[in-house]
Amino acid sequence: xxxxxxxxxxxxxxxxxxxxxxxxxxxxxxxxxxxxxxxxxxxxxxxxxxxxxxxxxxxxxxxxxxxxxxxxxxxxxxxxxxxxxxxxxxxxxxxxxxxxxxxxxxxxxxxxxxxxxxxxxxxxxxxxxxxxxxxxxxxxxxxxxxxxxxxxxxxxxxxxxxxxxxxxxxxxxxxxxxxxxxxxxxxxxxxxxxxxxxxxxxxxxxxxxxxxxxxxxxxxxxxxxxxxxxxxxxxxxxxxxxxxxxxxxxxxxxxxxxxxxxxxxxxxxxxxxxxxxxxxxxxxxxxxxxxxxxxxxxxxxxxxxxxxxxxxxxxxxxxxxxxxxxxxxxxxxxxxxxxxxxxxxxxxxxxxxxxxxxxxxxxxxxxxxxxxxxxxxxxxxxxxxxxxxxxxxxxxxxxxxxxxxxxxxxxxxxxxxxxxxxxxxxxxxxxxx
Numbered sequence: 001x002x003x004x005x006x007x008x009x010x011x012x013x014x015x016x017x018x019x020x021x022x023x024x025x026x027x028x029x030x031x032x033x034x035x036x037x038x039x040x041x042x043x044x045x046x047x048x049x050x051x052x053x054x055x056x057x058x059x060x061x062x063x064x065x066x067x068x069x070x071x072x073x074x075x076x077x078x079x080x081x082x083x084x085x086x087x088x089x090x091x092x093x094x095x096x097x098x099x100x101x102x103x104x105x106x107x108x109x110x111x112x113x114x115x116x117x118x119x120x121x122x123x124x125x126x127x128x129x130x131x132x133x134x135x136x137x138x139x140x141x142x143x144x145x146x147x148x149x150x151x152x153x154x155x156x157x158x159x160x161x162x163x164x165x166x167x168x169x170x171x172x173x174x175x176x177x178x179x180x181x182x183x184x185x186x187x188x189x190x191x192x193x194x195x196x197x198x199x200x201x202x203x204x205x206x207x208x209x210x211x212x213x214x215x216x217x218x219x220x221x222x223x224x225x226x227x228x229x230x231x232x233x234x235x236x237x238x239x240x241x242x243x244x245x246x247x248x249x250x251x252x253x254x255x256x257x258x259x260x261x262x263x264x265x266x267x268x269x270x271x272x273x274x275x276x277x278x279x280x281x282x283x284x285x286x287x288x289x290x291x292x293x294x295x296x297x298x299x300x301x302x303x304x305x306x307x308x309x310x311x312x313x314x315x316x317x318x319x320x321x322x323x324x325x326x327x328x329x330x331x332x333x334x335x336x337x338x339x340x341x342x343x344x345x346x347x348x349x350x351x352x353x354x355x356x357x358x359x360x361x362x363x364x365x366x367x368x369x370x371x372x373x374x375x376x377x378x379x380x381x382x383x384x385x386x387x388x389x390x391x392x393x394x395x396x397x398x399x400x401x402x403x404x405x406x407x408x409x410x411x412x413x414x415x416x417x418x419x420x421x422x423x424x425x426x427x428x429x430x431x432x433x
Contacts, residue, residue, distance in 0.1 A: 053326045056242045056255060057305045059207075061200065061322035084188045085195070092192055096185055103181055104150060107174045108143035114166055115142065132164035150178035196319035199312050202227040203321035207355045209304060210334040211283075211297075211362070218283045218367045220260075222325065223336050224308055225276035225354060232310035232319065235271040237262055237279055241288050242324075243302040258288050260304065273310070275340055275349050283367040294332040294364035302327060333362035 055064050076083045084092060115121060115136050123129035124137050135158045136142055145158045149171060160167050206223040213219070226232060239260035246252050262281050263269040271277055283289045292300060304325040312319050337356040341348050363370060 053301055053303065053328070055324060055326065056303050057322055057324040059323055063322075081184070081188060085191050089192075092189070096189060099181060099185055103178070104143065104146050107150065107170070108139065108146035110170055111136065111145055111167075112139045112142035114164070114170065118164070130161055130163045132161060132167040134159050134161065146174070149174055150181075194315060194317070196312050196315070196317045199228075199319045200321035203232070203308055203319075204351075204354065205306060205308075205321075205323035206336065208329050208331050208334075208357060209325040210331045210336065210357055211289075212333060212335050212360050213362055214280060218362075218370060220281040220283060220289060220304075220330075221278050221336070222304075222306060223276055223278050223354065224271075224273070224306075225349070225351070226273045227351070230313045232271075232273050232308075233313050235273045235308065235310035237269050237271055238307045238309070239279075239281065240305045240307070241302060242305055243288070243300075260288065261286065271308075271310075275347065276351075276354060278336055279306075285368075287367070289367065291366050291368050293366040293369065296366070297330060297332060298327055300327050304330075331357060332364070333359055335360050 057063055084095060087095070111133065114132055118132055120129070120131040120133075120136065121138075123131070133142075133145055136145060141158065147153070148155060148158065160171060162168075204225050204227060209220060209222040211218065211220050214221070224237065239262050241258040241260050242255050243258065244252070244254045245256045260281050262279050268280075281287065306323050306325070308321045310319055311317065334357040337353045337358055339350050339353045341350065365373070
């Protein structure tokens, strides 16, 4: 019975272990460096490969980074204008309404205090009394006078008199501060409305990047386009490879950024973005994809961040659009479908085919392996691998024939010495027959 209980326990433990291994729940190890992650059990590494790669920049261009444990929050208040502009619209509108309401209430309270201290409230019906502000008989009327003063409405019903110097000083202060508040809040709202972020919504990137041959060279390509008729002035494109790495000293660098050349030295990164363009990166020795083949690409944990910058033609403000591609969004052996056609007197862009690709003949080897094969094909015949093997075989054959001839000569000489009378000199002892 004890053995049966022990065996059942082992079976249950084995089932639970199998369930743990095959469980789709990911095991999070955010704080481990690379050398520590290499020592993890195999079932954990398999779970990590099943997990979806965490994006650094999302497809809509927003950076997937949250700032935590920021203790120097006072720095946000030192640049209050940018802080207000960066706020969401609902908070921005709330602050806009609250600032005006608070200033109106504040100065309305002061106008009421002046009238109360001077005794204007006690002489409302006295025609011989000169109040500070005519027709001010309570806090509500003081609040309305504050609004009229700051917004310069001027209904003409409530008017300040010349017998109230403190009221004149308060009028000057409220006029100056009201102008400052108007300039600050209206400027903030204007910048918020005219931000070029919405212009970036009409700049589109292809959903996939492709790798194929172009002019005999392996290239990484993606497509960009502008949906508006107003163009982006001085448009330029950049690309970054986001991939963690470990230095030769053992330092682990998470999310290391490596520049991807998309025509910086040739000027091809400066775009005339009238119609959709295919941006190409030649995979050469300076490229981070130099040693990556088709079979190795799905195993890589990398992300390509694409940044398109330029000035909005209508406003002159700088606009930036971003997107990214992970390994599952990079297609090996594909090209983009053409979208530009010539019509009667104009060119037409078909954006229905903007994201479409088609398969093409592309070697599955890496650019480094293709370069090695090409260099071997260009070598002289005497330096080719096959000729070297033939020369080696010929040398071995010649050495074998030479050794065989030497062995034959030695055997012949040995046979002659074994004959009777071999080696005797004629005339001494016996004569040769």
